[in-house]
Amino acid sequence: ELSASQPELETKLLKVEDRCSLSPVVNILLYSEREWKGNTPKSALIKKGYKEMSQSFASVRRVRGDNYCALRATLYQVLSHSTQLPDWLQNEDVIMVNFHFCILSFRAHAETIFPSHCRQSWQAAVDCATDAERQQLCERVFQGGEEELGLLEALKLLMLSRAAELHSCMQGGEDVPLFCWLLFARDSSDCPRSFLSNHLSHVGLTAGLEQVEMFLLGYALQCTIQVYRLYKADTEEFVTYYPDDHRDDWESVCLVTEDDRHYNVPVVEATQPPAAGLRKGSLGPPCCLRNNAQ
Known part of the structure; x- marks a missing residue:
């Protein structure tokens, strides 16, 4: 019986691995050479960006390439480094009021939203005793199933x-971040209702996040999203912060993109998750600490 069940076990494990929304770690320079073999100016620019990143990161994990990509990469980084609940998630009653307000006011799809589940998953990550344990929890969550989808949809509602x-x-007439004027200046999103109808409701289905919406994502999570934009190597926009006005008082996570559409996760060490937990002003890899200080 044991020998008969072994192939079934191996098949099950393979299926779980196939479902994982993040690929195993790959050496960042090997990944660069594998993905950009040509000798075009763009290829050279992207590889130069990866080489610059290799001074701080050993490897990279490719994120499932669907339209949830930006949300998934950001949420994975945040959860895998969380050592305490964020301020906005401390009061569950306030969170529930905000969620119900959105559902009633803008007809968001309540059946796909799990605010309580969102808090439970976050708390589970915070309660992990070690970085390795927290990493394992995130590996279980980000399997492309209902639990992951629920978190991503909850993030959209946030x-x-x-x-x-x-x-x-x-x-x-109050002061607001500059990106708000850009977000609501669009004819297709001049108010929250049209933003939901024409943009946010399509994220994950037929569209990903636009750049201005990355700023909103950072504000929603109260987290600075530090993105290495490889096609902007050799420019001031090579490292962009979403948003850039709370780098000293919000935690931060690091992502990498080649085109502002697909986002991957950089990793400090190829054999283990980053050792540093979330910290004020710099959440995640030590390189974030160095870059934020520059």
């Missing part, structure tokens, strides 16, 4: 809630 809050501040 973005809607923050967009509504910022739009209300704009209408009241």
Whole structure:
């Protein structure tokens, strides 16, 4: 019986690995050479960007390339480094009020949203005793199943809630971040309702996040998203922060993109998750600490 069940076990494990939303770690320079074999100017630029990153990162994990990519990469980085609940998630009653407000006001799809589950998953990550244990938890969560989908959809609703809050501040004449004027200057998203209908509801289905929406994602999570934009190597935009006005007081995570559409996860060590937990002003790899200090 044991010998008969072994192939079934191996098949099951392979299926789980196939479902994983993040590929195993790959040496960052090997990945660069594998993905960009040509000798075109763009290929040279991207490889130069990867070489620059290799001074701080040993490897990279490719993220499932669907339209949830930006949300998935960011949330994975945040959860895999979380050592405490973020301030905005401390009061569950406030979170529930915000979620219900969005559902009632903008007709968000309540059946796909799990705010309580979102908090439970975050708490589970925080309660992990070690970085390795937290990494293992995230590997189980990010399997492309209902648990992962629920978290990603909850994150979208959190973005809607923050967009509504910022739009209300704009209408009241209060100071708001610059990206808000860009977000609501679009004909297709001049208010939270049209933003939901024409943009946010399509994320994960037929569209990913646009660059201005990356700023909103950072504000929703109260986390600075530090992105290495490889096609911008040799420019001031090679490392961009979403947003860039809370680098000293918000935690931060690191992502890498080749085109502002698909985002992957850089890793400090190829054999283990980053040793540093979330810290104020710099969340994740030590290189973030160095870059934020520059």
